[in-house]
Amino acid sequence: MSDMQELITDSARRLLGELSTREAIARMEGGGWDPESWSTITASGFVDVLVEEAGEAAGDHWSRTYPVLHAIGLKSLPFPLAEALLCRGIAATAGLAGADGLVTLAVQDRELQLELSPNGRLTVDGRLPEVPWARCADHLLVAGRVADQDVLALVGLRGDHVQLAQGANIAGEPRDDVTLRSAKAVEWIAGSGFATGALLRHLALVRSAMMVGAAEAALELAVRYSGERRQFGRALSQFQAIQQMLAMLAGEVTAAKTITRAAFASAQREPQAFDVAVAKVRAGRVAEAAASIAHQVHGAIGFAREHPLHLHTRRLWSWRAEAGAESYWAECIGREAIARGGHQFWADLTASQTARA
Amino acid sequence: MEAFSIPECSLDAQCEELRMEVRQFLAEALADRSPAQRAESWSGFDREFSRALGARGWLGMTWPKRYGGHERTALERYVVLEEVLAAGAPVAAHWVADRQSGPLLLSHADEQTRQRLLPRMARGELVFCIGMSEPDSGSDLASIRTRAERIGDAWQLNGTKLWTSHAGRADYMIALARTTQVKDAKHAGLSQFLVDLKTPGVTIRPVLNLLGEADFSEVVFDDAKLPADSLLGTEGAGWAQVTAELALERSGPERYLSSVQLMIEMLGAARVDERRDAIALGNLVADFATLRRMSLGIAGMLTRGQDAGRLSPLVKDQGALLEQRTPQVAHELFGGAMHTTPSLDAVMRYTVQAAPSFSLRGGTREILRGIVAKELGLR
Numbered sequence: 181m182s183d184m185q186e187l188i189t190d191s192a193r194r195l196l197g198e199l200s201t202r203e204a205i206a207r208m209e210g211g212g213w214d215p216e217s218w219s220t221i222t223a224s225g226f227v228d229v230l231v232e233e234a235g236e237a238a239g240d241h242w243s244r245t246y247p248v249l250h251a252i253g254l255k256s257l258p259f260p261l262a263e264a265l266l267c268r269g270i271a272a273t274a275g276l277a278g279a280d281g282l283v284t285l286a287v288q289d290r291e292l293q294l295e296l297s298p299n300g301r302l303t304v305d306g307r308l309p310e311v312p313w314a315r316c317a318d319h320l321l322v323a324g325r326v327a328d329q330d331v332l333a334l335v336g337l338r339g340d341h342v343q344l345a346q347g348a349n350i351a352g353e354p355r356d357d358v359t360l361r362s363a364k365a366v367e368w369i370a371g372s373g374f375a376t377g378a379l380l381r382h383l384a385l386v387r388s389a390m391m392v393g394a395a396e397a398a399l400e401l402a403v404r405y406s407g408e409r410r411q412f413g414r415a416l417s418q419f420q421a422i423q424q425m426l427a428m429l430a431g432e433v434t435a436a437k438t439i440t441r442a443a444f445a446s447a448q449r450e451p452q453a454f455d456v457a458v459a460k461v462r463a464g465r466v467a468e469a470a471a472s473i474a475h476q477v478h479g480a481i482g483f484a485r486e487h488p489l490h491l492h493t494r495r496l497w498s499w500r501a502e503a504g505a506e507s508y509w510a511e512c513i514g515r516e517a518i519a520r521g522g523h524q525f526w527a528d529l530t531a532s533q534t535a536r537a
Numbered sequence: 538m539e540a541f542s543i544p545e546c547s548l549d550a551q552c553e554e555l556r557m558e559v560r561q562f563l564a565e566a567l568a569d570r571s572p573a574q575r576a577e578s579w580s581g582f583d584r585e586f587s588r589a590l591g592a593r594g595w596l597g598m599t600w601p602k603r604y605g606g607h608e609r610t611a612l613e614r615y616v617v618l619e620e621v622l623a624a625g626a627p628v629a630a631h632w633v634a635d636r637q638s639g640p641l642l643l644s645h646a647d648e649q650t651r652q653r654l655l656p657r658m659a660r661g662e663l664v665f666c667i668g669m670s671e672p673d674s675g676s677d678l679a680s681i682r683t684r685a686e687r688i689g690d691a692w693q694l695n696g697t698k699l700w701t702s703h704a705g706r707a708d709y710m711i712a713l714a715r716t717t718q719v720k721d722a723k724h725a726g727l728s729q730f731l732v733d734l735k736t737p738g739v740t741i742r743p744v745l746n747l748l749g750e751a752d753f754s755e756v757v758f759d760d761a762k763l764p765a766d767s768l769l770g771t772e773g774a775g776w777a778q779v780t781a782e783l784a785l786e787r788s789g790p791e792r793y794l795s796s797v798q799l800m801i802e803m804l805g806a807a808r809v810d811e812r813r814d815a816i817a818l819g820n821l822v823a824d825f826a827t828l829r830r831m832s833l834g835i836a837g838m839l840t841r842g843q844d845a846g847r848l849s850p851l852v853k854d855q856g857a858l859l860e861q862r863t864p865q866v867a868h869e870l871f872g873g874a875m876h877t878t879p880s881l882d883a884v885m886r887y888t889v890q891a892a893p894s895f896s897l898r899g900g901t902r903e904i905l906r907g908i909v910a911k912e913l914g915l916r
Contacts, residue, residue, distance in 0.1 A: 403913050417915040426913055427906035431855050434541040434848075438834060439827040445545050454826075461823040507816050514819025515809055522805035526623040526797070529825060530556065 188229070188244055192251035195224055200255040205491060208258035209352030213316050218282075221261055230269025232449075241269065242447035246389050246440075253393025253499075256491040258353075260284060260313035262386050267321045270332070270382060273449060274372035279334045281318030286311045286358065287380040287503055292324035294331055295362075302326070302365040304335050307357065310502070314356035315346055319366065323376045330375040333368035335360060349498035351491075378450065383503040385447075385456045388440045388463035391499050395433045395466045398474040398492040402426060406477055416477065425473045432469040436462045454516075457509040464506040467496035541912070543830075543848055546837025548612060556616045562593065563624040573883035575625020576798040579791045580752060580891070582706060583627035584664070590621070590628075591661030596635050600643060605656030615790065615836040619829075622794040629703055634658045637785040638665035638711050641729070645770035645778060650731065654709075666704045667786075668712030668732065668756065669779065672697055676904050678713070679723040679776065683758065685714040685730055690765045692730065694738075694758040702898075704754035705743050707734055712758075713779050716772055727775030731767045738762065748890050784846040786899045788835050793828035793856030795895050796863035799888045800825065802881040803867055817866050824859045831855065847912050850905040857896040864889040 199217050207214060221227065230245045245265065252262050260282065267283035270276075286292075286308040293305045304322060311320065320335045336342070343359040403426060406417040416422045439462050443455035471493040475482050482489040500506065520528060548556075566589060567575070574581060590596055598614040600606025621628050639658050642651055657663045674681045683696025694714060704710065710732045717726035734741065738761030743751035770778050800821060807814040831852045838845040867885045871877045877885070896902040910916050 403915065406915065420907075423910035423913075423915045424903065424906045426915060427851075427854075427909035430541055430909055430913055431851050431858075431906075434543065434851055435827050435831060435855050437541070438543045438831050439823075442545060442830045445547075457819075458823040458826045461820060462827050506820070510817075510819030510823060511812060511815045512819065513822045514807075514815030514817070517804055517818060517822045518807045518809045518815060520804075522801035522803070525801050525804050525822075529822075529829060530619070530623075 182243075184244060185247055189247035189251065192226060192248045193254065195221075195226075196251045196255045196257045196261070199259065200257045202488070205256060205258045208354075209348075211346070211354075214259075218259055221259055222264075226261060227265050227268055230265050231272040232269075238448045239446075242444045242451065245269070246444040249386055249389035250393040250396075253390035253395075253492075253495065254397050256351075256394070256397075256495060260316065260354075262390060263312050263317075266382055266386050270321065270374065270379070271334070274332050274369055274374050276332055276334065276369045276372070277367045279319040279366060282313070282316060283319045283321055283334065284311060284313050284317040284337075285321040285379055285383065287383045289376065289380060289504075289508075291376055292322055294324040294326045294333065296326045302331070302333055302368045303362045304333060304360045304365060305362060307359045309357050310347065310349070310355040311358045312502075313354045314344055314358050315354055320358065321379070323374055323379045325375075326370065329370040330373065331368055331370045332372055332374045333365035335363045335365055339363075349502070351494040351498045353495075353498065373450075380503055381451060381453060381456045384460040384509065385440075385443055385451050387499040387503050388436075388456075388459040389444070391463040391466060391496055392433070392437045392440050394492045394495045394499070395436060395463075395470040398470045398489060398496070399426070399429055399433050401482075401489055401492070402429070402474040402477040405482075409479075422477060425477065429469050429473040432466050436466040439463075454513070457513050460504060460509045461506045461513070464500035464509075467493075467500040470496055541848065541851065543834035543852075544837060546612075546833045546840075548616065548833075552610075552612055552616045555613055556620060559595065559617055559620040560624075563620060563626060567624055567626055570625060570627075571883075572625075572798060572802060572880040573887055574627075576884040576887040576891075577627065578625060578795045578798070578891075579622060579628050579632050580702075580750075581625070581627030582629040582703060584630045584661070586627050587631035587661035589661070590617075590626075590631065591659060596631055596661050597639055597655065597659030600639060600655060600659060604643065604651055605659035607659075611840040612836055615833065619790040619794070619832075622791055623797055625798050630664050630706070631658075631661045632791075633667055633703070634663055634665040636789060637667070637782050638709070640785060641711060641769065641778070641782055642731070644781075645729070646731065647766050650766055663709060664703060664707040666701050666707040666710045666734075668698045668701060668710040668730075670698065670700045672699050675700075676901050678779070679727065681713055681715060681727070683712065683714040685716050685728060685763070685768075687716075688762075692763040692765070692767060694730065694732065694761040694763055696758050698756040698758075700744070700753050701756050702753045704734070704741050704756050705751060710734055710756065711769065711782075713775055716775075724776040726773055727779070728772050729769040729775045729778050730763055731769055732758075732761070732763060736761050736763065746894075748887070780846075783900065784844075784849060787853045787905075788839065788845055788849040790829075790832045790836075792853040792899070793825075793832060793859055795860045795891070796888050797825075799863050799867055799881075799884050802878070802884045803870065806871060806878050806881045814870055817870055821859070821863060821866060824862070828852070828856050828859055847908075850900065850908040853899065854896075854902055854905045854909070857902060860895040861892045864892050 232241045263284045341363040345357040349355045409416045440459040443459040594607045595617045597606040598609040686693045716728040719725040738759045740757045742755045835845045
């Protein structure tokens with residue numbers, strides 16, 4: 181890890197940890213919103229971490245974003261920092277003029293219906309399910325096509341053209357269904373190279389890093405608890421069965437972490453499609469091991485609402501399904517690999533990252 | 538758990554150039570090798586092939602030139618290893634010598650022995666085997682009973698080694714033996730010896746494995762006399778030496794690539810429009826990509842002289858899970874021979890039978906996880 185990354189890791193964990201109190205998380209799950217804490221976050225500069233700086237090496241903005249996203253997962257931050265920083269980063273890279281306030285994004289793998297009127301007015305129609313934090317956001321980032329061109333657009337989330345049905349994921353994080361009816365884009369850009377699939381890929385990578393953080397938190401809790409809890413006259417950590425399970429979990433977490441960090445390291449202007457798919461598969465799969473092993477080690481106390489373990493496991497179950505579950509990304513990888521054929525497998529696997537793009 | 542962070546490692550242009558060179562060589566050298574033969578992975582034995590690799594300078598790559606080595610980087614060596622494994626080359630005749638016996642001799646043999654053996658090992662001329670397991674000592678390695686007694690200037694060896702891969706075809710063994718019995722300290726009093734397998738008093742009997750191959754052996758020492766310089770390193774320091782040797786044994790790409798030929802065959806036989814195939818194989822591709830990143834990260838640590846002994850057991854465990862999941866997926870997708878091709882079928886039959894050994898050799902899954910648990914602070 182570079183000094184820069186270490187610095188970001190430390191400061192992100194400190195600040196986000198302070199804001200992720202049990203009370204703040206409970207307030208979020210109850211549908212509350214704390215504007216004061218959110219201003220603290222926006223003032224911290226983390227929302228701009230994914231904005232490319234002039235003169236820096238290609239992809240540096242991705243490397244420095246990983247520790248922030250990881251900290252969001254590690255601390256169960258009850259605020260939409262991941263979505264906000266992602267939208268700012270994408271807008272900056274795409275050359276889309278920014279919008280005030282909180283921006284969230286809608287991802288899907290189907291094309292969104294966009295219409296461009298002769299006077300240059302772009303309108304958006306469609307039903308967008310499970311948009312993260314839509315109720316708190318001012319603008320929505322969407323991707324679609326107009327006249328054979330990829331279009332990235334910002335749509336206002338307040339007004340008559342927007343219908344919002346509040347919902348939540350398993351972890352109680354806001355996921356609202358948004359219906360747009362001839363919603364006028366406040367800003368848009370065509371031909372920036374960001375297609376529908378690009379938004380999905382970006383969010384998949386973001387969720388992968390968050391899952392690694394959440395899984396590490398679950399592992400840490402389980403390791404600590406196994407040393408504290410005594411049964412049959414000795415600590416749980418003294419039992420081989422417990423040691424073997426936790427070692428297994430450490431293996432799964434390390435695998436997910438290694439490949440997710442690799443996807444951030446190989447990202448240039450955008451992350452590499454293959455690397456994102458692999459990261460989301462392995463990070464998603466860690467949810468199974470983390471939840472089953474960490475809960476097994478904790479016994480009944482970990483199943484109690486008062487214990488913090490569920491903050492991490494419920495997030496893992498939520499995030500593994502968002503932005504494409506493991507099966508979605510595995511199918512993408514598999515189709516490509518089968519089409520390429522067995523004789524290409526090793527050459528493709530070892531192809532240098534930039535050549536793959 | 539910051540204890541488990543495998544640093545990123547990327548390969549430079551020199552490594553990638555070398556990769557192309559190796560790949561081209563292998564395409565020609567292995568043109569006649571069938572998929573089923575390739576599936577033998579690093580169990581395939583061919584002295585001639587090993588000598589050909591040696592002639593190219595691809596054995597003993599990191600060793601000093603004065604011992605026949607080539608003073609190349611650990612990452613360049615890594616590239617050669619992963620290429621020969623992915624191609625299914627028969628590497629067993631040099632694998633142990635190149636991976637662990639050579640480095641062990643470099644660290645612990647006397648100058649004369651190094652001069653005598655290392656250049657021949659780097660040429661692919663000498664086959665080494667690993668003298669660790671015994672009939673009553675597998676995972677509990679420190680409980681070995683093979684004894685070495687000092688008789689005047691020389692040593693006398695008595696005992697039995699078991700499950701010794703390729704002993705029947707090997708020239709030398711590096712054997713772990715007890716030199717002194719230290720009460721309540723089973724890790725003390727062990728020493729390592731270089732054993733010329735032609736020594737009188739050494740009897741080698743092949744043991745068939747479940748595939749019907751005579752790959753491993755029982756090696757009996759009956760008053761076998763070894764010269765004074767056969768003691769490697771320090772008398773009584775065998776446990777530390779063998780632990781370092783095991784770290785080398787556990788850290789390489791062979792620990793996740795044993796089933797790669799089956800993966801290649803499956804990708805050839807699968808149908809692109811079959812969703813079930815795509816998901817199952819896509820999951821495996823993701824695992825291969827993940828394990829390669831982890832394995833490369835370990836190689837990067839070794840290159841920088843960092844201790845990878847804490848992390849390599851974890852990577853080996855993950856690697857064996859992939860190696861063993863692959864034949865299971867093959868069965869789920871292609872079992873019953875309705876959609877299979879002859880080469881897929883042959884590779885599948887081989888790999889499913891070889892798979893149990895993947896989480897035994899080089900340290901069982903339980904031993905590896907025990908090491909990981911120690912790193913977690915659990916024991």
